[in-house]
Amino acid sequence: MPRFSISVLLFVFIFSFFGSFIYAIDPYSLDSSSILLPPSIEHFLGTDRLGRDILARLIEGGKISLIIGVGSAFIASVIGLVLGSMAGYFRGNVDKAFVITVDLFLTFPTFFLLLALVSYVNASAWVLIVIISITGWMTTARLIRSESFRVTSQPFIKILNIANVSKTKILFKYYAPILAPIYFVSFTFGVGGAILAESGLSFLGLGIVAPQMSWGTILSGGKEVIEIAWWVSFFPGLMIFLVTFSLINISNYLQQLTNQKQIQN
Numbered sequence: 001m002p003r004f005s006i007s008v009l010l011f012v013f014i015f016s017f018f019g020s021f022i023y024a025i026d027p028y029s030l031d032s033s034s035i036l037l038p039p040s041i042e043h044f045l046g047t048d049r050l051g052r053d054i055l056a057r058l059i060e061g062g063k064i065s066l067i068i069g070v071g072s073a074f075i076a077s078v079i080g081l082v083l084g085s086m087a088g089y090f091r092g093n094v095d096k097a098f099v100i101t102v103d104l105f106l107t108f109p110t111f112f113l114l115l116a117l118v119s120y121v122n123a124s125a126w127v128l129i130v131i132i133s134i135t136g137w138m139t140t141a142r143l144i145r146s147e148s149f150r151v152t153s154q155p156f157i158k159i160l161n162i163a164n165v166s167k168t169k170i171l172f173k174y175y176a177p178i179l180a181p182i183y184f185v186s187f188t189f190g191v192g193g194a195i196l197a198e199s200g201l202s203f204l205g206l207g208i209v210a211p212q213m214s215w216g217t218i219l220s221g222g223k224e225v226i227e228i229a230w231w232v233s234f235f236p237g238l239m240i241f242l243v244t245f246s247l248i249n250i251s252n253y254l255q256q257l258t259n260q261k262q263i264q265n
Contacts, residue, residue, distance in 0.1 A: 005253075012062065012243055016062030023056060025056040027057040034047045036048070038231060048218075055235075057218050061217065062215065065215045067125055068125055069243070072128070075130075079133065079141070080138070080139070081183050117131045125212070148179070156174075191247050195244060196244060219233050
């Protein structure tokens with residue numbers, strides 16, 4: 001299953017970032033004579049209500065969706081790694097401040113917090129990356145904090161502290177390799193979550209602003225014609241499903257490897 005999921009992800013990335021070199025139709029081109037055409041040889045995945053080619057738009061929209069997903073997950077995971085490891089290592093007041101901050105963010109459901117933040121700014125790819133990152137680091141941070149407590153209690157960490165080894169060196173040289181599996185699991189989960197969050201916001205009209213497009217905006221554009229033109233919403237929805245499903249499978253596989261390693265240790 002991991003091989004299949006990795007193959008799907010590679011295909012989606014190649015499709016999104018290099019597909020325009022093979023399929024050179026303009027995704028922004030309007031054609032009044034080609035409105036809501038079903039999939040055919042001329043338009044492989046059909047057209048939307050403005051006569052734009054769906055396949056060309058999926059290729060262009062995939063770039064934005066994947067950049068937002070990977071960028072948001074990377075930043076959120078790094079924030080969670082840094083804050084969680086600091087809370088678990090320093091403990092005391094640092095840990096108390098960490099717990100209060102996490103509880104403050106978790107007071108509001110993540111998606112409603114996203115809605116509140118996006119409603120006050122003009123959404124773009126980079127703005128969404130920042131906002132999704134700000135609202136998505138808590139889960140990773142709590143997992144890292146919990147594991148950091150376990151690592152801190154290890155004898156070799158106590159010996160390093162007694163030897164007055166630099167705290168920065170301890171965190172980066174000894175903590176980072178141990179916490180890396182949790183980071184990668186959280187990262188893969190985060191990519192799928194970020195893509196779904198962006199798609200949800202775009203579906204509600206609060207995501208990417210035209211003329212930019214993402215899979216979420218393409219999906220949203222087909223909701224009013226779903227009964228007569230199913231292909232407009234089906235294909236972007238399929239791309240979102242393939243990416244998130246593959247990432248979940250990879251995350252589960254990485255988690256199983258991490259659990260097996262811990263059992264062996």
